[in-house]
Amino acid sequence: MDKKFENVIKDFPILSQKINDEPLLYLDNAATSQTPNPVLNEMVSFYQSENANVHRGVYTLANEATTAYENVREQVAEFIHAPNAKSIVYTRSTTESLNLVASSFGDLVVHESDEILITIMEHHSNLIPWQQLAKRKHAKLKYVELADDQTLDIADFKRKLTERTKIVAVTQMSNVLGVTNPIKEITRLAHQQHAYVVVDAAQSVAHQSIDVQDLDVDFLAFSGHKMLGPTGIGVLFGKAELLDEMNPVQFGGEMIEAVSRTQAKWQSAPWKFEAGTQNIGGVIGLGAAITYISKLKMTWIEATEHKLLTYLLPQLVQIKGLTIYGPQTVAEHGSIVAFNLANLHPHDVATGLDMLGVEVRAGHHCAQPLMTTLGVESTVRASLSFYNSLADMDRFVYDVKMVKEFFNRES
Amino acid sequence: MSLNKLNQLYLAVVMDHANHPHHKSSLPDATKSVELHNVSCGDDIRVFIKTKADRIEEISFTGNGCTISQASASMMTDALKDLTIPVAIKTCDDFFQLTMGKTLTSKAKKALGDAAILGSLAEFPARIKCATLAWHAAKEAVGGEIK
Numbered sequence: 361m362d363k364k365f366e367n368v369i370k371d372f373p374i375l376s377q378k379i380n381d382e383p384l385l386y387l388d389n390a391a392t393s394q395t396p397n398p399v400l401n402e403m404v405s406f407y408q409s410e411n412a413n414v415h416r417g418v419y420t421l422a423n424e425a426t427t428a429y430e431n432v433r434e435q436v437a438e439f440i441h442a443p444n445a446k447s448i449v450y451t452r453s454t455t456e457s458l459n460l461v462a463s464s465f466g467d468l469v470v471h472e473s474d475e476i477l478i479t480i481m482e483h484h485s486n487l488i489p490w491q492q493l494a495k496r497k498h499a500k501l502k503y504v505e506l507a508d509d510q511t512l513d514i515a516d517f518k519r520k521l522t523e524r525t526k527i528v529a530v531t532q533m534s535n536v537l538g539v540t541n542p543i544k545e546i547t548r549l550a551h552q553q554h555a556y557v558v559v560d561a562a563q564s565v566a567h568q569s570i571d572v573q574d575l576d577v578d579f580l581a582f583s584g585h586k587m588l589g590p591t592g593i594g595v596l597f598g599k600a601e602l603l604d605e606m607n608p609v610q611f612g613g614e615m616i617e618a619v620s621r622t623q624a625k626w627q628s629a630p631w632k633f634e635a636g637t638q639n640i641g642g643v644i645g646l647g648a649a650i651t652y653i654s655k656l657k658m659t660w661i662e663a664t665e666h667k668l669l670t671y672l673l674p675q676l677v678q679i680k681g682l683t684i685y686g687p688q689t690v691a692e693h694g695s696i697v698a699f700n701l702a703n704l705h706p707h708d709v710a711t712g713l714d715m716l717g718v719e720v721r722a723g724h725h726c727a728q729p730l731m732t733t734l735g736v737e738s739t740v741r742a743s744l745s746f747y748n749s750l751a752d753m754d755r756f757v758y759d760v761k762m763v764k765e766f767f768n769r770e771s
Numbered sequence: 772m773s774l775n776k777l778n779q780l781y782l783a784v785v786m787d788h789a790n791h792p793h794h795k796s797s798l799p800d801a802t803k804s805v806e807l808h809n810v811s812c813g814d815d816i817r818v819f820i821k822t823k824a825d826r827i828e829e830i831s832f833t834g835n836g837c838t839i840s841q842a843s844a845s846m847m848t849d850a851l852k853d854l855t856i857p858v859a860i861k862t863c864d865d866f867f868q869l870t871m872g873k874t875l876t877s878k879a880k881k882a883l884g885d886a887a888i889l890g891s892l893a894e895f896p897a898r899i900k901c902a903t904l905a906w907h908a909a910k911e912a913v914g915g916e917i918k
Contacts (some may be wrong), residue, residue: 380776705837707812707901708781714897715776724813731813737835738812766774767781767838 365664365749368656371396372747382717385752390535390563390696390743391721392585395645399588402648403641414640415614415631429640432647433630439650440561440580441571442597449596449603449630450638454562455485457581457596458529460633461558462489464606465579465598466527469556472498475524477555479504479512479541480733481534484726486560490529499526506733510686511539518549525555532564532580536725536741537686538696540564547576556602562586566745567665567695569658572597584642589649593642596633603629610635656746664746665695672744672753673697679761685734695744698725701760704767706740712763713740718756779891780898781838788885789838794831794848801829805912809840809904816844818908826855827913832905839889839898844905846886851909858882860915863906870899 369375372394377384386394412422414429433445442448451457466489470476476490480503494501502520507513512530521528528550533540547557556578561570566587572580579602584593598606608615608626612635617625626632653661670690676682681702687693701709710722721741724731731737742756798804798819806817814836821829830852832844847866851859865879866886872893880887892902 707837707839707898711780711895711898712774712777715774723811728813737814762774766777 364656364660365746368396368747371398371652373397375747379717379719380715382715385718385748385755387718387720387742387744387748387752387756389566389745390586390741392591393566393588393745394747395588395590395649396652398652399590399645399648402651403590403645406641406644411640413637425640428647429638429643432643432650435647435650436595439570439654440565440597441573443573444600446628446630447597447600447603449598449633450643451581451594451596451633452592452639453594454560454581454583454586455594457579457594458486458558458560459489460596460609461579461581461598462493464609465556465602466490466493467497467607468605470494470497470499470526473524474499474526475502475522476500476527476529477502477504477517477520477525477550478529479517479531480506481512481537481539481727481730482529482531483535483560483562484728485562486529486531486558487729490527500524503729504530506537509688509692510537510734511692512541514542514545517546521549521553521555523553525550525553527558528555529558529560531560531562532570533561533567533694533696534686534727534730535563535696536698536727536730536739538694538698539686539692540568540694543575543577551576563694563696566653566661568662578602584646584649587649588652590642590645592639593646595646598629600629603633606633608632608635612636614638661746665744666690668744668748668750668753669693669695669697671750672757675753675757676760679757679764681764682760685736685739696741697743698739698741700736700739701764701767704764706738708767709740709760709763712766713759716759716762718759776894780895782888782891784885784888785838785842788842788845792832792841792845794852795833795845796831797833798829798831801831803912805908806834807904807908807911809836809900811900812837814840814901814904816840816905816908818844818847818905818912820909820912822856822913827851827853827859830909832908836904837901839892839901840904843886843889843902846884846889847905847909850882850884850886856913859913860910863910863915866906867903869893870902 412425414426433448436448437445504517558579559577561582565582580597585591615635685698706722801819804819816834819831830848870892
């Protein structure tokens, strides 16, 4: 165990507790990541010394809070290599970001008989907003299917992308299959058809570097709580000229330039989308999370998680009766492994693992159309983070075998 | 904790109901059927009832689910068959109380039949929804008020 890892672990006191009398092994990082002390401390410090509402007061404290709030916008822009902070909108979550694009931008560009192209591996948050938009506009919603190896079928994408396609919405990393999609290629092809590309980066943002200019995506959404930050803060990146065209979907304080009895004029983007008092403490936490990740270095995070997966996946594959969904090889797999054990229901497996202190997700992972395509109702899912160790992987494999034996003995 | 605690939940009688569920079929001449979903896992259960003069003459269920939901559904059909509707509603309510760790009277326990052993669910709060799904569907099917 290297020194850096030992220091990192100390930043996450939640991980050193016991669950059901066993040491906690947290493997539900795709649902939410744990928050390290430096991030928590930064938020406490903000509330203790800088807290005031932003963009309102002329007094010193309000100015400090505003500066801190806007500095994080710069930080976020830098983190995802956006050209400037004006293309960064604060939201509540990835879900809210995607809904904002679908209801505001979607309304502008999608009309009757147009097509919206999404993939079968989308989380409900990057699916239902488009399903609803298609219904509102009498547009057609099309799905890119999976290839035989359960990666995205790019040939199918090419077939279904037409001149009628106005929006392509795709996840950068599947929250079930663990695959990373070729966003740059998808964007290049979509732009040839003058379609806009919306990317759900909720799962990828904490596990790989993102360069929105290199990818050339039009919109990209993610949440703070899956990247070591607090819950309740999300981000929408949008190309500045597109954000300018869009209408706000929420109205009220802060988002206006001037209001009369009969009309109102909006602020420019991104502020026109931030009606009402925002999650200022959450923004501060998001900034601290970016600082923490930057100090660790994304390359170290990627390498550490890749090492864990390289160690884990072949061992899981060896377990008789265990089916892994998504690619079977490490090369195409991110740090998410969804699986089922022969005839056992995922909830039974997850309860068994919980008794051993291992916290995994069991369910449909908010991806029911994908579950239907895979021919299952639900799966178990283990999702890793850099704060897991190789010993954790050994323990996990051992515990999965124990649970399998327990239920096989009973049935 | 080891897997020993699991034995409190996955008792032989539970495994038996799950592996060989009672009354698991649709009921073509049902007077009412109600389907409910477990939103966290996507499991679904449909409960069919055939009532005659305020009495549950026949009851059955279909659907997929985990050991707990299948066993509990099977036990539910055993418990509610032949009951009058008001008694069936009370029995469902007793079951909900039981899963939340409340102690039932011996008469109420007896009415639940095999389902009375699911009191151990109180130790597994994350799984209460699995067990109560079929009972909620049954209560709705007989017109009971859903709390």
